[in-house]
Amino acid sequence: MGRYILKRLVSAIPVLLGISIIVFLIMAAIPGDPATAILGSYATPENVERLNRDLGLDKPLIQRYFIWLGNVVTGDFGRSFTLNRPVLDEILDRFGATLILAGVSFVLCSVLGILAGVVSAARQYGVADKAITFVVLIGISVPSFFLGMMMILLFAVNLRWFPVSGMWPIYGTRDIWALLDHLVMPALALSVVATGVIARLARSAMLEVLRQDYIRTARAKGVHERRVIRRHALKAAMVSIIPVLGIQAGFVLSGSVYIEIVFQWPGVGRMLVDAILTRDVLLVQGGVLFVAACYVGFNIAVDVLQSLLDPRIKT
Amino acid sequence: MSRFLKLLFRNRLAGLGAVVLGAIVLLVLITPLLPLQPPNVTDTANRFLPPFSEGHLLGTDHLGRDLLSRLLYGTRLSLAVGVAAAVIAATLGSAIGIVAGFYGGRVDNVIMRGVDMLMAFPYILLALAIVAALGPGLLNALIAVAAVNVPFFARNIRGVTVGLAHREFVDAARLAGMSNARIILVEVLPNVLPVIVIAMSTTVGWMILETAGLSFLGLGSQPPVADLGSMLGEARSALITNPHTSIVPGVMIFLIVMSVNLLGDGVRDALDPRLRSGALARPKAVTDVRREGAVPQTPQKGLLDLQELQTQFHAGGRVFRAVGGVSLHVKPGECLGIIGESGSGKSVTALSVMGLVASPPGVITGGAVRYDGTDLLSEPYEGLRRRRGRNVAYIFQDPQATLHPLYRVGDQLSEAILSHHAVSRAEAEKRCLELMRAVRIPNPGSRMRAYPHELSGGMRQRIGIAMAMANDPDVIIADEPTTALDVTVQAQILALLDDLRRERGLAIVFITHDFGVVAQLCDRVAVMYAGRIVEEGRTDDVLALPRHPYTSRLIDCVPELGGGKRRLEAIPGLPPMVDDLPPGCAFAPRCHKARAECTAGEVDLGVTGDRAVRCLYPEDAPKREVAE
Numbered sequence: 046m047g048r049y050i051l052k053r054l055v056s057a058i059p060v061l062l063g064i065s066i067i068v069f070l071i072m073a074a075i076p077g078d079p080a081t082a083i084l085g086s087y088a089t090p091e092n093v094e095r096l097n098r099d100l101g102l103d104k105p106l107i108q109r110y111f112i113w114l115g116n117v118v119t120g121d122f123g124r125s126f127t128l129n130r131p132v133l134d135e136i137l138d139r140f141g142a143t144l145i146l147a148g149v150s151f152v153l154c155s156v157l158g159i160l161a162g163v164v165s166a167a168r169q170y171g172v173a174d175k176a177i178t179f180v181v182l183i184g185i186s187v188p189s190f191f192l193g194m195m196m197i198l199l200f201a202v203n204l205r206w207f208p209v210s211g212m213w214p215i216y217g218t219r220d221i222w223a224l225l226d227h228l229v230m231p232a233l234a235l236s237v238v239a240t241g242v243i244a245r246l247a248r249s250a251m252l253e254v255l256r257q258d259y260i261r262t263a264r265a266k267g268v269h270e271r272r273v274i275r276r277h278a279l280k281a282a283m284v285s286i287i288p289v290l291g292i293q294a295g296f297v298l299s300g301s302v303y304i305e306i307v308f309q310w311p312g313v314g315r316m317l318v319d320a321i322l323t324r325d326v327l328l329v330q331g332g333v334l335f336v337a338a339c340y341v342g343f344n345i346a347v348d349v350l351q352s353l354l355d356p357r358i359k360t
Numbered sequence: 361m362s363r364f365l366k367l368l369f370r371n372r373l374a375g376l377g378a379v380v381l382g383a384i385v386l387l388v389l390i391t392p393l394l395p396l397q398p399p400n401v402t403d404t405a406n407r408f409l410p411p412f413s414e415g416h417l418l419g420t421d422h423l424g425r426d427l428l429s430r431l432l433y434g435t436r437l438s439l440a441v442g443v444a445a446a447v448i449a450a451t452l453g454s455a456i457g458i459v460a461g462f463y464g465g466r467v468d469n470v471i472m473r474g475v476d477m478l479m480a481f482p483y484i485l486l487a488l489a490i491v492a493a494l495g496p497g498l499l500n501a502l503i504a505v506a507a508v509n510v511p512f513f514a515r516n517i518r519g520v521t522v523g524l525a526h527r528e529f530v531d532a533a534r535l536a537g538m539s540n541a542r543i544i545l546v547e548v549l550p551n552v553l554p555v556i557v558i559a560m561s562t563t564v565g566w567m568i569l570e571t572a573g574l575s576f577l578g579l580g581s582q583p584p585v586a587d588l589g590s591m592l593g594e595a596r597s598a599l600i601t602n603p604h605t606s607i608v609p610g611v612m613i614f615l616i617v618m619s620v621n622l623l624g625d626g627v628r629d630a631l632d633p634r635l636r637s638g639a640l641a642r643p644k645a646v647t648d649v650r651r652e653g654a655v656p657q658t659p660q661k662g663l664l665d666l667q668e669l670q671t672q673f674h675a676g677g678r679v680f681r682a683v684g685g686v687s688l689h690v691k692p693g694e695c696l697g698i699i700g701e702s703g704s705g706k707s708v709t710a711l712s713v714m715g716l717v718a719s720p721p722g723v724i725t726g727g728a729v730r731y732d733g734t735d736l737l738s739e740p741y742e743g744l745r746r747r748r749g750r751n752v753a754y755i756f757q758d759p760q761a762t763l764h765p766l767y768r769v770g771d772q773l774s775e776a777i778l779s780h781h782a783v784s785r786a787e788a789e790k791r792c793l794e795l796m797r798a799v800r801i802p803n804p805g806s807r808m809r810a811y812p813h814e815l816s817g818g819m820r821q822r823i824g825i826a827m828a829m830a831n832d833p834d835v836i837i838a839d840e841p842t843t844a845l846d847v848t849v850q851a852q853i854l855a856l857l858d859d860l861r862r863e864r865g866l867a868i869v870f871i872t873h874d875f876g877v878v879a880q881l882c883d884r885v886a887v888m889y890a891g892r893i894v895e896e897g898r899t900d901d902v903l904a905l906p907r908h909p910y911t912s913r914l915i916d917c918v919p920e921l922g923g924g925k926r927r928l929e930a931i932p933g934l935p936p937m938v939d940d941l942p943p944g945c946a947f948a949p950r951c952h953k954a955r956a957e958c959t960a961g962e963v964d965l966g967v968t969g970d971r972a973v974r975c976l977y978p979e980d981a982p983k984r985e986v987a988e
Contacts, residue, residue, distance in 0.1 A: 256718070258761040259762055
């Protein structure tokens with residue numbers, strides 16, 4: 046198992062390099078030059094040229110890539126000119142908030158989605174199946190940002206169950222209960238679409254598995270139907286559900302952008318949108334790279350989980 | 361095409377989606393003709409008018425602009441951008457996928473590596489990065505959304521193309537000297553088109569949503585022009601004071617995306633042939649029983665008694681009579697063979713006993729299955745479950761498919777025991793070891809911890825037999841247990857079954873298509889054709905003097921070792937489909953002795969002593985001498 050994890054980690058290196066190239070190229074393709082953006086349009090040509098030289102922007106693209114890569118690997122993502130602090134510091138400050146939001150949402154959508162899918166498949170064409178299918182259909186069609194706004198209107202403004210926005214109370218203690226109080230609505234709003242997608246997939250995966258011969262074998266030896274569904278069928282269905290969980294993790298992680306904006310959640314997503322609007326290139330570059338790298342790491346974890354589940358995968 | 365539309369609209373939800381979407385599209389098409397106020401003219405004196413105000417059906421926004429007008433123009437924009445993104449992504453992605461899949465090799469490798477890199481990004485993050493590079497703006501948002509969807513299309517279409525690139529018609533086109541470009545256009549593209557349409561119909565909703573999302577963030581359409589997303593984004597600051605400005609565009613996005621999704625699912629279901637006959641229905645825990653006639657009350661003949669059993673498959677409006685009134689019995693210690701070609705109904709007969717026929721589509725429509733006198737077909741689920749594996753156990757054909765791939769074989773064995781006995785795990789494992797020894801598995805201790813894919817076919821089938829033996833059943837139904845095995849292993853498995861039968865007084869129902877196996881193992885044999893028994897008797901008698909022409913042809917199909925050279929006679933023609941059986945003898949169309957009377961009316965099973973035959977002109981001359 047240790048060897049398998051190591052192998053997957055090593056195989057992630059080219060992927061990470063590829064990601065870094067894509068991020069670098071996208072940022073290098075930005076029209077206009079960063080020096081003008083930093084100095085403003087009233088800067089003198091001499092100043093612009095000097096800054097360009099200082100930033101190393103007069104060197105060839107490939108050289109610039111390797112200099113940039115070397116810096117990134119050593120933890121130097123550059124300096125955000127709008128915030129006037131190192132990019133990495135800003136990202137690390139904010140990533141925790143995103144991780145809490147996305148992590149809780151991911152757990153929610155995985156558990157609820159699989160549960161709904163299993164119930165739906167077990168009661169195919171029954172009342173529960175129809176109800177779940179209907180709710181799922183609505184869930185995957187509602188934009189998360191609109192859903193979040195409507196939740197604020199209903200649960201925060203009208204019913205006063207939860208605070209309107211933010212991660213912590215403005216006054217008062219910052220304990221886990223205060224955090225949960227603030228987390229319920231954004232986490233739910235963020236997880237709804239992914240829950241729907243997972244539920245649909247889990248349902249069809251279960252239906253597919255339930256037709257297999259080994260399910261008939263389990264029934265033939267007198268295994269109770271409850272156990273057939275919960276153990277035999279679910280375990281086999283997980284083989285096709287887990288990869289989708291990995292994809293949905295990406296949706297939840299990057300979809301948190303909308304939710305962070307709607308609920309004023311102090312995460313990386315909001316930072317990215319602000320950075321794009323202020324054209325803070327290094328901050329965007331660093332943020333995108335950091336989140337994408339985390340996602341690659343998460344996918345390795347998914348692969349390892351899959352290999353634990355399925356003995357047919359060569360470890 | 362009309363078949364496609366019919367299928368599509370048979371799906372009521374898809375129809376609903378089509379109607380809603382159609383109405384929205386129609387509305388935005390005629391928007392410029394409607395007597396609306398200009399969407400971008402501000403009137404700050406009339407800010408935030410509520411819906412149903414004078415002259416403003418949906419009210420006004422924070423700058424006093426008419427919401428209805430902005431909504432319709434915004435919808436126009438959102439739909440146009442979403443559909444454009446979908447078309448661009450589908451075209452580019454499919455082109456890349458077809459090229460990669462068609463050329464294969466290095467081209468494929470390089471392209472797919474790039475696609476994998478792009479897919480390693482979380483979707484929205486990549487769109488953000490692209491907008492960051494291009495700058496905010498609706499056109500840039502469109503490009504970003506299209507770009508992040510290209511890898512999805514490329515990968516899907518590549519998969520389909522790889523399958524097509526080596527098919528005969530492509531090879532034929534190559535041999536005919538067609539250029540690669542022409543092959544792609546003429547032979548490949550028409551075949552991947554349905555997949556492209558499915559992929560598009562299921563993703564266009566996402567793309568509309570994503571463009572709206574970017575606009576919502578202020579990265580898409582820029583003021584004063586608004587699409588639905590930016591309308592929602594602008595309204596957000598007044599969410600609490602004037603919620604209607606948020607609700608109006610939000611509900612519209614929801615309606616569009618939902619109707620597109622409904623329609624998309626409908627298109628997918630209509631184009632995906634797997635779903636056409638409802639093949640994805642899940643088999644229930646017990647086969648449905650809907651007996652039409654009275655339950656037969658024939659006196660008990662054996663331990664397991666099948667009486668006039670009828671099992672049908674109801675699929676797509678057609679009724680397949682897989683088992684059309686079969687009566688069989690087996691006594692303790694006896695081995696009964698059921699023989700017939702594929703599709704003769706022998707497996708369905710066997711599976712009907714314990715309600716294991718997949719249902720839907722299977723339904724047991726008549727007769728009775730009695731175990732020691734009790735009718736199993738009227739038994740409730742829990743009662744039947746307790747009998748499964750304990751009274752009647754099964755051994756199935758292909759142990760590769762019939763053992764659960766993700767559980768260790770030892771666990772699958774103990775589960776059989778634990779399902780019927782409240783013993784400890786350790787006790788169950790001890791039993792397992794005994795069982796594995798009984799079926800002559802060497803090193804049972806280490807084999808217990810193996811997964812099915814780690815064992816050979818013969819070992820797997822021994823596990824299957826051990827599993828059937830786990831609860832000391834009285835009857836074992838073996839459904840072609842040796843068909844997937846090679847000949848030497850087959851002989852070992854048959855010998856094992858025969859030993860177990862003699863040691864434990866088991867009744868065995870042995871299903872096969874091989875008369876050689878029947879001769880080796882079975883005391884009696886029943887020959888099935890088109891869902892009915894055509895001949896039954898003691899194995900020696902039937903082999904010595906087959907009376908039904910079908911039986912004698914079937915015996916002629918078996919080559920004999922040391923029997924000298926002789927012509928092996930294949931039976932001409934194919935067994936009939938059981939949804940539309942002609943009257944009379946089902947074998948008549950393939951029978952060399954058939955006369956007009958054979959197809960005139962029902963042919964009864966004529967019983968004389970322990971022989972039975974369903975034929976008007978049975979064979980009577982001995983076919984060959986039996987060595988005594």
